[in-house]
Amino acid sequence: MLYREAGQFKTNYASDLAIFPILQDRIGIVVILLVAFVAVPYFGNDFLLQAIMIPFLIFSLATIGLNLLTGYTGLLSLGTGAFMGVGAYACYKLETLFPGVNVIVWIVAAGFASAAVGVLFGLPSLRIKGFYLAIATLAAQFFLQWCFVRVPWLFNYNTSGAIEVGTHTLFGIPITGPNATSTTRYLITLSIVVVMTWFASNLVHGRIGRMWMAVRDMDIAAELMGIRLLPTKLLAFAVSSFYCGVAGAMLVFLWYGGAEADVFSINQSFFILFMVIVGGLGSLLGSFLGAAFIFILPIFLRYVPPHVGMTIFPATVEHITFMITGGLIIFFLIVEPHGLARLWQTAKQKLRVWPFPY
C-alpha cells in the first residue's frame, strides 16, 4: 500500500539511472541512516553497541570486501582473514612509528598495505581458476598468519606476541583504547562503514563494476570485448583487500583493543565467506544482511534460551550452536541459493503489487 511507485515519473536520464529509483526507497535509506546515527547511540545500551553493532558493522565491511572479489568478480578467496590481519598489523606499525598522525588516517592507510599484499597474492589468479584459486589463496592465509607469529618486527618485539592499542583522540575525545566510550567508537565505525559502502556502491555501479561482472560471467568473452583481464582481476583483489584491511584495522582498533595472530585465522576467512554466501553473492545489501545473520545468530542462540527459562550447559550450547549454524546454512542454501538479498527483492516485488499476486 505504502510501497507504490504510482505517480513517480522519470523525466530525465539521471533519475532513470538512479540507484534508488523509488521515493520510498530513498526515504527508507534516510530513515535507516537516522536510526543508525541518532537513535541507536542515543537509546542503545553498552551491550548493544559494544557486542552487536560495532562488530556487525566491521564484519559487514569485510563482507563487502570479499563480495567485491567473489560476488562481483567471481574469484573465490579463502584468504580474507589474513588480509584483515595485514590491515590490523599495518595500522599498528604505522601508528607506533608515527604516533603524531591521527589514528583514523592510519586505519584507512592500512587498507593500502593490505591492498598491496592482496595484489601480490592475486597474481596467480590470471592462470589459476575456480577452486584451484581458492586453495591458492589459502597459501596467502597460512603464510601471512605464520608471519604474524614469527616476524617479531610486526608486533614491535612484544614478549606477549600480541598487538595492543593505546588511547588516541580525535578533537580531544578518546576514540580508541580503554578510555573510549562505546558510543564514540560506534559512531566512528559507522561513519567509516557508511562512507566506504557509498564508495563501493559507486564502484560497482560504474565502469569498473561492469568490468568485474563481465569477467565474472565469462572471462574469455570479457577479454574479447576488450577488457584486460590482469589489471581488472588485480584491481578486484586490491579493492577487496583494501576493504578487508580497513575492516581488520577497525576490528583491532575500534573493537577488540588488542589482538593476537589467532584472530585472523582461517576460521575468520570462512566466517566472512559464510556471510557473503548467506547474504547473497554480488549484493552490497546482502553483505549487511549476511553479516547480521551469521554474526547475530550465535549471540541470539546463546542469550535467548536462558531468558525463556531453559537451562543448558555452556558446552552444550556451543555444540548446539554449531549444529544449528551448520543446519541453517544448508537450509538457506536450499531455500534461497541467492541469499538473503534475493529474499528481500522478492519481498519488495510482492509488496509493490500487493494485494495482487503479480
Added chain:
Amino acid sequence: MLLYKIFIDPFVQMGAAPDLFVQTLWEGLVAGVLYALIALGFVLIFKASGVFNFAQGIMVVFGALTLVGIYEILVRWGISQENVAAFLALGLTIGVMFLLAFGVERIILKPLVNQPDIILFMATFGLTYFLIGFGEYVFGGSSKVMIADQLYLPKGFIDLKILGGVVSLQKIDIAAAVIASIMVTGLALFFSKTRIGRALRAVADSHKAALSVGISLDQIWVIVWFASGLVALVTGIMWGARSEVSFALEVIALRALPVLILGGFTSIPGAIVGGLIIGIGEKLGDFYWGALLGRGIESWLAYFIALVFLLFRPQGLFGEKIIERV
C-alpha cells in the same frame, strides 16, 4: 652466505648423515600416504558429483570418533571380549558412515542439484559445522585414544641398520602404507571392472548423459559418499593410531588441500603422487631448510610447493585439461 645456506648446506647435511635423511624421507612418505588418503576422499566425490567436499576432513574425525565412541559404549554394555567389541564397533561405524552418506544425498545434494559449484561447496561447509557440533555433542569434546590394539593393528617399530646408522620404522606406518595401497588398488579395480564403477565414471563424465542412459544419480551419489566415508574412516583409524582422536585432527584436511590441487581434482593417481610429493617436500623442507626461516614453515610450505606446480600446470599434475568454450 645465504645462498650457501639455501643451496649447499642442506645437501652437505644430507650427505653427512644419510640415515637421518632416510628417516626424514620415510616420515615424509608416511605423512604423504595419509595426505593422499584424505585427498582420495575428496577426489572420489569431486569426480562423481562435482562437489568440492570440504567436509572430508571432518568426516575423517567423525569416523574415528564414532568408532571409538561406539566401542566405549559397547564395552560399557558389558561386551567383555575387547576384540569382538572393537570389530562390532567397526561394523556399526561403517553403518553410521552409510547413514551419513544417505542423509547427505537426501537432505543436501538432492535439493541442490544444478546449483553453482560454490553453493554446493558452501553446503559442505554447513555439513562440516553440523558434524563438528553433532560429534562433540554425542561423543564429548575431549580427545580419545584410538583402539588400535583391539583392531589387531601392529605397534612398536623396526630398526633398520643401513647407511651406517639406524632408521626406525613404526610398524603402524608400514601397516598404513599397506592398507592404503590395498584400498587404492581395490578402488581402482572397482572403478574399472564393475558395473557400478562404470556407472560412476559415466556420472563423472556428464550428469545429463548418465541420466539419459538410465543411471540413477541418487544411487551413485550415495555410493560415492559412502566410499569416501570409508576412506575417511580408514584415514581416521590410521591417523588416530599415530596420535589421538580429537577435533584437532580437522586441520589435517587443510593440510591435504595442496595435495589436491597438486594432483588435480579429478585424478586418483594424482592424489597419491601429490600426497607423496607434499609429504616428503614438507618434512625435508622443514628439517633442512626450516631453521633458516624459523620453525613452523610446515603450515604453508605445502601450499607454496603446490602453487609453484600450479603456475605451470593450472589443472594440477594429473588433472584433466581445462577446456573453456566461449
